[in-house]
Amino acid sequence: MSGNIAxxxxxxxxxxxxxxxxxxxxxxxxxxxxxHVPDAAIDAVARRVGRARVDVESVVSFYAFFSKEPKGRIxxxxxxxxxxxxxxxxxxxxxxxxxxxxxxxxxxxxxxxTLERTACIGMCDQxxxxxxxxxxxxWLSTDKARRIVSELREHMTPERLVKRVGGGNNGHPLIRAMxxxxxxxxGPLIFSEINRGEAIRKALSMSPAEVIRAIKTAxxxxxxxxxxxxxxxWEFTRSASGDRKFVMCNADEGEPGTFKDRVxxxxxxxxxxxxxxxxxxxxxxxxxxxxLRGEYAYLLRYLEDVLExxxxxxxxxxxxxxxxxxxFDIRIQLGAGAYVCGEETALLSSCExxxxxxxxxxxxxxxxxxxxxxxxxxxxxxxxxVTKILEVGPATFNMYGTSRSAGTKLLSISGDCDSPGVYxxxxxxxxxxxxxxxxxxxxxxxxxxxxSGRLVxxxxxxRLICFDxxxxxxxxxxxxxxxxxxxxxxxYMAFFVDxxxxxxxxxxxxxxxxxxxxxxxxxxxxxxxxxEQLEDLCRxxxxxxxxxxxxxxxxxxxxxxxxxxxxxxxRLRADPNGYRRSxxxxxxxxxxEQLVGRKSVHT
Amino acid sequence: MSTSAAKPRVATVSLAGxxxxxxxxxxxxxxxxxxxxxxxxxxxxxxxFKDFTGRCAVGLVEGGCGNEENVEVLRSFRRNCDILISLGxxxxxxxxxxxxxxxxxxxxxxxxxxDGPSVHNPSGRLPNDIELPLLLDKVRPAHEVVRMxxxxxxxxxxxxxxxxxxxxxxxxxxxxxPYELIKYD
Numbered sequence: 001m002s003g004n005i006a007x008x009x010x011x012x013x014x015x016x017x018x019x020x021x022x023x024x025x026x027x028x029x030x031x032x033x034x035x036h037v038p039d040a041a042i043d044a045v046a047r048r049v050g051r052a053r054v055d056v057e058s059v060v061s062f063y064a065f066f067s068k069e070p071k072g073r074i075x076x077x078x079x080x081x082x083x084x085x086x087x088x089x090x091x092x093x094x095x096x097x098x099x100x101x102x103x104x105x106x107x108x109x110x111x112x113x114t115l116e117r118t119a120c121i122g123m124c125d126q127x128x129x130x131x132x133x134x135x136x137x138x139w140l141s142t143d144k145a146r147r148i149v150s151e152l153r154e155h156m157t158p159e160r161l162v163k164r165v166g167g168g169n170n171g172h173p174l175i176r177a178m179x180x181x182x183x184x185x186x187g188p189l190i191f192s193e194i195n196r197g198e199a200i201r202k203a204l205s206m207s208p209a210e211v212i213r214a215i216k217t218a219x220x221x222x223x224x225x226x227x228x229x230x231x232x233x234w235e236f237t238r239s240a241s242g243d244r245k246f247v248m249c250n251a252d253e254g255e256p257g258t259f260k261d262r263v264x265x266x267x268x269x270x271x272x273x274x275x276x277x278x279x280x281x282x283x284x285x286x287x288x289x290x291x292l293r294g295e296y297a298y299l300l301r302y303l304e305d306v307l308e309x310x311x312x313x314x315x316x317x318x319x320x321x322x323x324x325x326x327x328f329d330i331r332i333q334l335g336a337g338a339y340v341c342g343e344e345t346a347l348l349s350s351c352e353x354x355x356x357x358x359x360x361x362x363x364x365x366x367x368x369x370x371x372x373x374x375x376x377x378x379x380x381x382x383x384x385x386v387t388k389i390l391e392v393g394p395a396t397f398n399m400y401g402t403s404r405s406a407g408t409k410l411l412s413i414s415g416d417c418d419s420p421g422v423y424x425x426x427x428x429x430x431x432x433x434x435x436x437x438x439x440x441x442x443x444x445x446x447x448x449x450x451x452s453g454r455l456v457x458x459x460x461x462x463r464l465i466c467f468d469x470x471x472x473x474x475x476x477x478x479x480x481x482x483x484x485x486x487x488x489x490x491x492y493m494a495f496f497v498d499x500x501x502x503x504x505x506x507x508x509x510x511x512x513x514x515x516x517x518x519x520x521x522x523x524x525x526x527x528x529x530x531x532e533q534l535e536d537l538c539r540x541x542x543x544x545x546x547x548x549x550x551x552x553x554x555x556x557x558x559x560x561x562x563x564x565x566x567x568x569x570x571r572l573r574a575d576p577n578g579y580r581r582s583x584x585x586x587x588x589x590x591x592x593e594q595l596v597g598r599k600s601v602h603t
Numbered sequence: 604m605s606t607s608a609a610k611p612r613v614a615t616v617s618l619a620g621x622x623x624x625x626x627x628x629x630x631x632x633x634x635x636x637x638x639x640x641x642x643x644x645x646x647x648x649x650x651x652f653k654d655f656t657g658r659c660a661v662g663l664v665e666g667g668c669g670n671e672e673n674v675e676v677l678r679s680f681r682r683n684c685d686i687l688i689s690l691g692x693x694x695x696x697x698x699x700x701x702x703x704x705x706x707x708x709x710x711x712x713x714x715x716x717x718d719g720p721s722v723h724n725p726s727g728r729l730p731n732d733i734e735l736p737l738l739l740d741k742v743r744p745a746h747e748v749v750r751m752x753x754x755x756x757x758x759x760x761x762x763x764x765x766x767x768x769x770x771x772x773x774x775x776x777x778x779x780x781p782y783e784l785i786k787y788d
Binding site for chain 2: 529577578579580582583585587588589590591592593595596597598600601602603
């Protein structure tokens with residue numbers, strides 16, 4: 001048995017040239033063929049690729065989609081995000097549990113099904129949703145859940161669950177997903193029609209320095225949320241020393257509430273790949289890698305096909321568009337369910353076949369990135385903007401938006417609004433106007449930029465969506481008047497607790513403590529002093545964590561307090577005797593009471 | 604206020620601790636004469652008062668809470684003392700007793716009274732005398748049970764640390780502990 005396992009593992013290693021940097025693909029391959037990655041496989045992989053066993057094992061244990069324990073042939077992963085909870089997650093989960101006869105986290109005794117929960121899978125506008133192996137199912141209900149299970153029992157083929165496909169390329173034979181694009185408001189730039197090849201042709205008619213200047217003139221800033229000037233990033237990479245350079249496309253869209261990159265990859269993949277090619281030309285890179293989140297694996301075959309067609313048409317490969325000396329090709333690296341990999345240095349770690357641990361900066365990726373080489377890391381949407389800038393010129397691009405936030409921005413809008421979906425708006429648009437567009441004007445609060453962004457109450461609805469005011473990677477989650485702000489904060493803290501890589505203590509421990517504190521307030525067992533201490537803790541976690549995750553994870557509470565302090569403080573009460581109200585004596589003695597069969601005289 | 608209006612009263616207790624912190628209190632040596640000049644001991648193992656006789660200015664709490672009685676006693680300290688001090692690491696963080704927090708209560712009791720290799724317990728029952736306080740599921744540091752005002756770290760805090768903190772509090776001066784008193788390497 002273990003001989004077979006080792007043999008399988010070695011075959012998979014061989015298919016990836018025993019390259020330790022391809023560990024993600026190797027382990028994914030083993031997981032696919034064996035259903036899990038047992039010790040014998042870890043041993044074999046470690047031997048073949050020349051890594052320490054613990055390196056391989058830590059990759060297996062780090063990513064949510066890899067497992068040392070055997071899983072069912074079909075793994076049902078329920079998306080457990082705030083949005084899903086708002087739209088019936090609990091009932092759907094109960095239906096799945098009842099129908100399968102197992103609880104969340106378990107595998108059926110016949111080894112056919114595993115039921116799990118997972119963080120946001122980028123389907124917030126069609127929640128509740130789930131991944132069934134790589135197939136996405138959307139708009140779940142209890143009826144649908146029961147139907148899915150009984151159907152799967154018959155044919156065991158998740159793909160066959162897709163009866164009707166979503167619009168646009170979701171119906172493409174290589175995608176065939178029930179996912180909907182819901183492009184509610186296509187704008188003039190990012191969603192405009194593509195003239196395939198035009199942007200690259202124009203780029204090649206300029207010098208690389210001129211391309212960078214064009215991007216700078218357009219005042220393009222990174223669309224992932226941080227807003228770093230793209231032209232400057234490219235210039236750093238171009239001037240960094242090294243013969244081998246890389247262009248990375250960050251398609252690890254993991255911020256809960258964000259799904260615009262999913263739509264871009266479905267509908268404008270050519271524009272993304274063109275952007276990578278142009279970046280390659282500008283910085284002097286021959287190799288591009290797109291890091292595609294594991295949740296979007298259903299797009300993989302389609303994207304590979306787009307790449308293949310671009311190669312056939314001379315838009316990729318040796319001598320791009322006949323230009324001697326400019327070779328550029330792209331490979332797609334699939335992730336495996338880890339939010340932190342959207343952080344650019346964690347993304348690099350993951351691409352290099354390691355745990356998705358963030359790296360220390362400096363050196364920045366522009367100096368020392370993928371495999372130690374100078375690397376540009378850009379967001380999917382940023383790269384689309386690059387292509388558009390080359391197509392229409394910087395002046396047309398920065399006609400839209402404001403002076404410091406040029407162009408348009410995609411928003412992924414979900415939650416309590418009439419028309420959730422993707423909106424392309426000029427940067428500088430007031431939040432209130434966006435709420436009018438999507439039919440969410442009754443909102444009590446909006447989470448701008450996902451949990452790592454900020455919760456904005458009605459007092460902030462006149463603020464502008466742009467880099468200098470409400471900066472956002474694109475997530476906009478609308479909360480109606482009946483939603484409990486602290487419940488939202490607690491869910492988001494649960495998300496960060498799950499996704500912390502565990503490397504540094506403030507983030508690993510601090511987020512757990514913040515969540516506990518928030519839950520105590522919700523339970524009505526917190527005192528004014530507790531809130532003071534919580535705020536202090538938030539400051540510590542933000543200022544002492546190693547990467548962006550911990551530096552922003554307290555944001556849900558910190559920003560909720562900015563708009564909702566009176567509402568939150570009204571739930572605090574001190575005990576007149578100075579007893580801690582968070583301590584519940586009767587609960588604390590309950591296990592012993594049951595063991596010895598006697599009631600406490602003190603409760 | 605207290606019975607002898609002139610002198611503030613001080614109470615001390617050892618909860619889930621080892622009495623090491625109380626030993627450290629006694630380690631102030633002959634300064635105990637200076638101490639009793641300015642205070643009266645109230646409820647404390649040092650004078651063997653079993654209950655409070657009046658309102659106390661300061662309560663020194665050694666140990667965290669491991670059982671229901673600890674909780675009751677700590678709560679009575681909170682009711683009867685103006686200032687409560689967590690004395691030592693067990694009161695401050697749970698300390699050694701809190702190591703059992705890693706083990707479920709049932710496993711803990713079974714190992715101690717039924718399954719442990721050196722256990723002789725033919726009855727096969729857990730001790731259950733009415734006099735025995737029930738264990739809490741986890742050992743809590745003092746401040747998780749009542750509001751605590753000051754924390755003196757150390758295992759135990761040195762006599763000098765205790766002396767400095769107490770005299771400052773009792774003479775209405777700010778408690779400022781020099782680095783040497785709270786460094787442990």
